Amino acid sequence: MKFGLPLRIILYLAIIFTVINGWWFMALPLLLFGVWRFEFRVEIILVGIVYDALFGMVRGMGLWGYAGTLTAIGILTMIAILKRVVR
DSSP states (O other): OTTHHHHHHHHHHHHHHHHHTTOHHHHHHHHHHHHHHOSOOOHHHHHHHHHIIIIIOOTTOGGGGGHHHHHHHHHHHHHHHHHHHHO
């Protein structure tokens, strides 16, 4: 694809901006688009870790402090299965 790298960079910047501002509900559609469009699918896990580091990892929360990362891994798994079925 001719515009693959610029689109990916713009997408990453938009995801970073939404996560830093706490707009995770806007970051999820961007992440889903990125996972569906591009082969390298680690960005959803990285954003989950960043989100947890900024807003979720509180002492004493245990496993619930990693909810964003676990959700990201679950979404990634579902989309990988759907990609195999659709393609």
